[in-house]
Amino acid sequence: MKKTSIISALTVSALLLAGAALAQQAGKVATLRGSDAADADQAGEVYHQDEKRFPRNYRQQPPLIPHTIDKYQIDLKANECLGCHDWTNAGDRGAPTLSMTHYLDREGNQLDTVAGTRWFCNQCHVPQADAPALVDNTFAPSN
Ligand code: HEC
Numbered sequence: 001m002k003k004t005s006i007i008s009a010l011t012v013s014a015l016l017l018a019g020a021a022l023a024q025q026a027g028k029v030a031t032l033r034g035s036d037a038a039d040a041d042q043a044g045e046v047y048h049q050d051e052k053r054f055p056r057n058y059r060q061q062p063p064l065i066p067h068t069i070d071k072y073q074i075d076l077k078a079n080e081c082l083g084c085h086d087w088t089n090a091g092d093r094g095a096p097t098l099s100m101t102h103y104l105d106r107e108g109n110q111l112d113t114v115a116g117t118r119w120f121c122n123q124c125h126v127p128q129a130d131a132p133a134l135v136d137n138t139f140a141p142s143n
């Protein structure tokens with residue numbers, strides 16, 4: 001009894017192996033990673049606009065970030081964006097000042113420093129990458 005089941009298990013795995021070999025021979029199995037499993041993955045080139053500000057696609061849109069932000073840390077204590085965009089620095093740094101909405105707390109009180117609700121800039125503002133659209137988009141703003 002035992003013997004037959006071992007033999008049939010062997011036959012099945014032999015068949016599976018043969019199948020896999022055939023599939024490979026067909027040569028049409030494309031890798032999704034674009035590289036061999038043993039190679040380090042190469043991230044694609046990402047296009048960043050570093051020249052001018054983007055037009056807004058609708059009136060209330062948080063403007064897109066026209067520069068790279070990889071090096072600017074934002075955490076509980078530090079926000080490096082403020083080094084250029086806070087009203088106290090923006091003039092010197094030649095950067096657009098945070099609009100006054102960023103200095104209103106949720107009760108509408110005017111603050112001197114950026115509101116906690118606006119601390120994590122990239123919750124709303126995102127840099128752009130020249131990546132193909134994942135889904136078709138026919139968005140048009142209302143008037
Ligand atoms: C070294 C200075 C500097 C730092 C740090 C910096 N920015 Fe900027 N940012 C600029 C300048 C200068 C511009 C304007 C670029 C232009 O007009 O061509 C700009 C533009 C922008 C704009 C576009 C505003 C508009 O009206 O189109 C956004 C949004 C923005 N930055 C967000 C951020 C965020 C978020 C961070 C942190 C992750 C950050 N910036 C860090 C200098 C800086």
Ligand code: HEC
Binds near residue numbers: 102119
């Ligand atoms: C909750 C969403 C939100 C967060 C968080 C936020 N912003 Fe904004 N931001 C907006 C919106 C919406 C606008 C455009 C309307 C306005 O000015 O209020 C804007 C406008 C701006 C502008 C353009 C101002 C102008 O007058 O052209 C800059 C620069 C900017 N934000 C930078 C930042 C930075 C830096 C941070 C982080 C300290 C930040 N924002 C956090 C939503 C946000």
